[in-house]
Amino acid sequence: MIAELGHYALVLALGLALVQSSVPIWGARTRDPALMAVGTSTALAQFVFVALSFAALTWCHVASDFSLITVFENSHSAKPLIYKITGVWGNHEGSMLLWVLILALFGALVAAFGANLPAALKATVLAVQAWIAAAFYLFILVTSNPFARIPNPPFEGRDLNPILQDPGLAIHPPLLYLGYVGFSITFSFAIAALIEGRIDAAWARWVRPWALVAWMFLTLGIAMGSFWAYYTLGWGGWWFWDPVENASLMPWLAGTALLHSAVVMEKRDALKIWTVLLAILAFSLSLVGTFLVRSGVLVSVHTFATDPARGVFILAILVLFIGGSLALYAWRASTLRQGGLFAPVSREGALLLNNLFLTTLCATVFVGTLYPLALEALTGDKISVGAPFFNATAGRLAVPLLIAIPFGPLLAWKRGDLYGVAQRLIAALAVAIVAMAAAFALAGGGPVLAPFVVGLAFFVMAGALTDVAERTGLFRVPFAAALGRAAGLPRSAWGTAIAHFGVGVCLLGIVGETQWGAERVAAIKPGETISVRHYDFTLDGLAQRRGPNYQERVAHFTVRRNGEVIGSMEPATRVFPVRQMNKSEAALMTRGTSQLYLSLGDSDDNGAVTVRLYHKPLVLLIWIGAVVMMAGGALSLSDRRLRVGAPRPARSKPALQPAE
Amino acid sequence: MTRRQRRLLLIGAGGAVLGVAIALILITLKDSIVFFNSPTDVVEKHVAAGTRIRLGGLVKPGSVTRGANFAVRFEVTDGNKAIPVAYSGALPDLFREGQGVIAEGRMDGAGTFEADTILAKHDENYMPREVADALKKQGHWMGEKK
Numbered sequence: 133m134i135a136e137l138g139h140y141a142l143v144l145a146l147g148l149a150l151v152q153s154s155v156p157i158w159g160a161r162t163r164d165p166a167l168m169a170v171g172t173s174t175a176l177a178q179f180v181f182v183a184l185s186f187a188a189l190t191w192c193h194v195a196s197d198f199s200l201i202t203v204f205e206n207s208h209s210a211k212p213l214i215y216k217i218t219g220v221w222g223n224h225e226g227s228m229l230l231w232v233l234i235l236a237l238f239g240a241l242v243a244a245f246g247a248n249l250p251a252a253l254k255a256t257v258l259a260v261q262a263w264i265a266a267a268f269y270l271f272i273l274v275t276s277n278p279f280a281r282i283p284n285p286p287f288e289g290r291d292l293n294p295i296l297q298d299p300g301l302a303i304h305p306p307l308l309y310l311g312y313v314g315f316s317i318t319f320s321f322a323i324a325a326l327i328e329g330r331i332d333a334a335w336a337r338w339v340r341p342w343a344l345v346a347w348m349f350l351t352l353g354i355a356m357g358s359f360w361a362y363y364t365l366g367w368g369g370w371w372f373w374d375p376v377e378n379a380s381l382m383p384w385l386a387g388t389a390l391l392h393s394a395v396v397m398e399k400r401d402a403l404k405i406w407t408v409l410l411a412i413l414a415f416s417l418s419l420v421g422t423f424l425v426r427s428g429v430l431v432s433v434h435t436f437a438t439d440p441a442r443g444v445f446i447l448a449i450l451v452l453f454i455g456g457s458l459a460l461y462a463w464r465a466s467t468l469r470q471g472g473l474f475a476p477v478s479r480e481g482a483l484l485l486n487n488l489f490l491t492t493l494c495a496t497v498f499v500g501t502l503y504p505l506a507l508e509a510l511t512g513d514k515i516s517v518g519a520p521f522f523n524a525t526a527g528r529l530a531v532p533l534l535i536a537i538p539f540g541p542l543l544a545w546k547r548g549d550l551y552g553v554a555q556r557l558i559a560a561l562a563v564a565i566v567a568m569a570a571a572f573a574l575a576g577g578g579p580v581l582a583p584f585v586v587g588l589a590f591f592v593m594a595g596a597l598t599d600v601a602e603r604t605g606l607f608r609v610p611f612a613a614a615l616g617r618a619a620g621l622p623r624s625a626w627g628t629a630i631a632h633f634g635v636g637v638c639l640l641g642i643v644g645e646t647q648w649g650a651e652r653v654a655a656i657k658p659g660e661t662i663s664v665r666h667y668d669f670t671l672d673g674l675a676q677r678r679g680p681n682y683q684e685r686v687a688h689f690t691v692r693r694n695g696e697v698i699g700s701m702e703p704a705t706r707v708f709p710v711r712q713m714n715k716s717e718a719a720l721m722t723r724g725t726s727q728l729y730l731s732l733g734d735s736d737d738n739g740a741v742t743v744r745l746y747h748k749p750l751v752l753l754i755w756i757g758a759v760v761m762m763a764g765g766a767l768s769l770s771d772r773r774l775r776v777g778a779p780r781p782a783r784s785k786p787a788l789q790p791a792e
Numbered sequence: 793m794t795r796r797q798r799r800l801l802l803i804g805a806g807g808a809v810l811g812v813a814i815a816l817i818l819i820t821l822k823d824s825i826v827f828f829n830s831p832t833d834v835v836e837k838h839v840a841a842g843t844r845i846r847l848g849g850l851v852k853p854g855s856v857t858r859g860a861n862f863a864v865r866f867e868v869t870d871g872n873k874a875i876p877v878a879y880s881g882a883l884p885d886l887f888r889e890g891q892g893v894i895a896e897g898r899m900d901g902a903g904t905f906e907a908d909t910i911l912a913k914h915d916e917n918y919m920p921r922e923v924a925d926a927l928k929k930q931g932h933w934m935g936e937k938k
Contacts, residue, residue: 495813515828521821653881714886
């Protein structure tokens with residue numbers, strides 16, 4: 133009964149979405165306030181119904197109602213409660229329901245907080261949002277109904293894939309979806325601007341908070357996914373250039389470019405047409421990502437089931453929205469008034485450079501990800517494009533972008549002084565050179581690339597600090613005055629500096645882990661010791677333990693550094709009887725920002741067990757950096773000038789900034 | 793600078809970055825793509841020794857032998873032909889006889905595949921798609937387990 137209510141609520145949401153697709157936009161065309169206002173109510177009601185539907189599915193999972201196919205295939209009565217809840221989106225049908233839930237949430241947020249938007253714009257945005265929603269409701273109801281029943285309900289379910297039985301599943305997909313789907317708002321704004329044929333700096337001010345929210349969640353979602361893969365897959369990799377990962381990286385790159393170009397548009401009324409295109413591209417790439425992951429053209433742990441009908445349906449949605457929006461863009465973009473021009477050496481120029489590199493980066497990732505699919509469709513040859521390709525192309529293109537980061541915020545608007553900025557970055561450069569030399573000395577020679585990247589990471593971090601120091605006049609005015617200026621600095625300026633600092637932190641983690649990591653594989657018996665980098669691991673013994681829905685073999689290791697005991701580690705392998713699957717549970721020990729990583733393999737006949745041991749220097753900085761970036765975004769979002777839908781005049785800033 | 797010059801500069805910069813990217817893609821793509829082959833493909837297409845490929849199929853039951861220092865030898869079959877594979881290192885958790893596997897490496901001159909990477913499936917329902925297609929071609933595909 134609950135399941136039927138959930139199903140019915142979803143159908144009602146589709147009905148509401150269909151009303152919202154047509155009535156408000158008709159109202160906007162005929163300037164009828166009553167019709168335009170319909171969108172607000174339907175968006176809110178839609179969210180209520182989808183939330184009801186989602187709650188119903190959650191209830192079925194928690195109550196282990198195995199008469200539902202999705203529950204039967206992905207749950208088990210012995211599964212811990214948290215995984216019964218997260219298991220709701222640990223499968224194709226449920227994850228699509230989560231997708232539309234978040235889509236409806238964003239629609240409702242625009243409806244609730246968009247009171248300051250012009251009525252026609254708001255009505256059009258909500259209508260576009262409803263087009264997307266209607267397409268996905270139809271997709272779920274027609275091809276992936278999560279509420280489908282089994283005629284003869286079994287007593288027990290088939291359990292959830294053990295890899296997904298992890299707290300990571302609770303966090304990673306919702307965050308990622310908040311990011312993916314968040315870009316639907318900027319997309320709707322872009323389409324509405326094209327339909328209205330009018331776009332100005334205020335538009336950018338309305339769009340930026342949404343882009344920022346989506347970007348923040350996407351950043352955190354990608355980082356979380358990477359961290360999950362790192363500790364759960366048992367070999368310590370954190371990025372594989374897997375097509376599914378690339379699918380989330382592409383919207384992130386486009387979204388990052390959008391954030392930056394929207395600044396130019398808001399401040400200088402330039403790059404308008406480009407910004408609109410980026411808004412379309414960011415969401416289009418999110419749709420491509422959804423297609424790649426959900427259609428079954430790729431097989432990975434993210435792909436839950438393959439059903440050709442689903443692939444074709446998502447492809448149709450993809451073609452309709454991406455093709456339609458780009459066609460609309462081609463047709464209407466020329467009607468938008470061109471913005472002003474600016475000198476190449478200026479803040480605008482730097483932001484444009486950022487956009488140029490980010491979109492090119494995105495394009496190379498796109499080529500590497502989709503080339504195998506295209507080639508197979510055309511010639512039938514099956515190929516894989518691996519990490520070397522992405523490291524060689526995206527890696528190299530990222531270097532000039534990273535070098536440019538500290539320059540951007542220090543350049544003045546309109547016309548900048550590159551020489552002057554370089555002078556102000558002398559200190560940052562000195563820090564970078566010292567770091568480079570130190571890294572070279574510590575590594576005892578070795579490849580030059582790694583110390584160079586360390587230097588680059590410190591240059592980016594020191595550059596962010598220089599930005600703050602310059603803005604507050606630190607070292608030039610008395611300390612108290614600088615402190616006062618720091619308090620008065622707009623939060624978006626702090627956000628920029630912090631986010632850029634995070635990029636440097638992340639880069640430092642990446643280079644530390646990839647260039648100086650150590651790995652050891654050995655088969656050892658109880659009492660024996662293996663070592664890596666002054667750390668000795670003694671296998672004390674093996675034991676069997678019982679978990680709620682698994683049996684595990686645990687190895688107990690005592691860890692010593694230079695002879696002194698610093699702790700113990702317990703890696704395990706789990707066997708899940710229902711699915712006849714093994715899963716390795718790596719043990720991790722944190723030392724500062726570095727980690728020791730230990731995972732178990734098979735035992736052989738002589739009682740020796742295979743052990744994989746890794747030392748991962750600075751690895752935690754990768755994710756800490758991402759969190760710092762997100763914190764920068766959050767701070768920027770809290771800037772009152774960016775309050776959702778509140779186009780207030782900017783406060784007088786010159787008083788807060790040193791003369792430039 | 794005039795409007796026209798600025799615009800030209802912009803287009804020039806954009807073109808330059810794009811050009812570099814395209815050059816990078818073309819140069820690296822040639823070296824970093826790896827073709828997938830079934831054992832039958834390897835035999836019939838006479839894949840040259842030393843070319844980096846992915847070999848996919850099922851681990852032939854009874855073929856796995858382990859040596860010292862994590863050396864392991866097994867055969868990959870698609871039901872028609874079988875290719876011996878030599879690998880040294882820890883195998884993935886889900887490597888099992890009779891199950892799907894993808895090995896990446898090179899053929900040596902003597903008909904053995906020297907693998908440097910072994911990819912196994914993620915769970916019991918997951919068969920690498922390339923492997924499934926190769927088995928279908930040989931008529932040994934039992935259909936998706938549900």
